[in-house]
Amino acid sequence: MLKSLQGRTVIVTGGSKGIGRGIAKRFGLAGLNVLVVSRNLQEAQKVAAEIGPHASGFAGDVSTAEACEAMAAAALDRYGSIDVLCANAGIFPAAKLGDMTVADFDHVIGTNLRSTFLTVSAVLPAMKAKGMGRIVLTSSITGPITGYPGWSHYGASKAGQLGFMRTAAIELAPFNITVNAVMPGNIMTEGMEGMGSEYIEKTAASIPMKRLGVVDDIANAALYFASEEANYVTGQTIVVDGGQVLPENPGAMEAMEG
Template identity: 75%
Template sequence: MRGSAVFKPLSGKTVIVTGASKGIGRGIALRFGEAGLNALVVSRTLSDAEKVAAEIGPNASAFAADVTKEEDCKAMAAAAIERYGSIDVLCANAGIFPAAKLGEMTAADFDHVMDTNLKGTFLSVSAVLPEMKAKKAGRIVITSSITGPITGFPGWSHYGASKAGQLGFMRTAAIELAPWNITVNAVMPGNIFTEGLDGIGGDYIASMEASIPMKRLGTVFDIANAALFFASEEAGYITGQQMVIDGGQVLPESLMALQEMGAAS
């Protein structure tokens, strides 16, 4: 069956977005809300989540949860079912990225990042499984990164390990959950312009853009659109896969490759 040239609408379905108060998570929540999904906007601080839910409109509501805590994740899933009747999509986006170089990084620093980024993904996924398994349908989209699975950056060895770990988790989870028609995929952002870059200066942003073949930073909606695709019915035969959204950042083998591109143009 070839199907329609237009993707089937997701309106009326329910998405949970963790880490949704700012940055990529906020962009994902806004984009899914725009597509007509009921959105549970999750953040550690309720007031921050409420601001984003208000931006989306009446089909969104806020919930406070710490994804490092199992009871919070279970309460998050229960709230989505109570408010909207189902959980169709989980966007496991919550993550932190404090910098600390080896030799200075403490065990507590390492554990904090792993607990939030990797354990938080596991707990969020575990919390939505009873509902998804009961319906025999679901979409799980994990926000990983190019940092860790593909690239590295000084000060982010713990962050990179957590993001690579998410992909390892994803592959086995995809196998285990396939019998219930639950897909598990990941988006892998490159350099994305978020609130965190405000005030760092044009020179720094220009240097970042110079390392990207498309010569611009990505937007949060570039990531959100990829997540929305993974959530679509049309992506139902895709599982255990990752999509790099980086403007070609990981492609050049050296700075010379980008300089050659400039010379050719």
């Protein structure tokens, strides 16, 4: 049983859908005040309403410094502190090299990687003033461990998050601020559903557990990193993928069935 985080405050970016929505709801269930951040205020407020009176929505494009600073100010104004940041905002539009434009690349890097830097920078003054903080990044197995055609920009952004994390963890350790990352495999979200049933079936067949994960699998890992029990854990990653990255090749999965 994790020690209670009741009354602490978490900011969840990309919190209106998919993994972010799951993280926001899980932290709300744990008793934290939750600022749900999305580009769409109505969607953010809808998730906040699902959580309850200790949650609220905020609209902002976290690839801009102005929005991130306003986000941090809103959390302080509404709840009085910023204890946890879940930097979850991310997109994964597909574009293969040769077709990918500079605008395509910059959009993904800005949304996934630059936003990590900007959101962390925005919450640091409040965390340093309090003398503690927990920063949890949502990275991916795609980029740091695996690759997939059409997602070179996405993979670069997710690998970049881990490079950022390791140095940030060193710099922020003297302030009792930890920086860690969850690395999801294939998780059943609205975005995954959009990939189609054939993709989902083939992906599930490649996973030793023979199924995709659910958003709570990621949310529970994020909650651990935010907990008191993880106060000596920083600069680390947890892969949550049902064992997807373990098979040496497709034959390994076939051998299981033999």
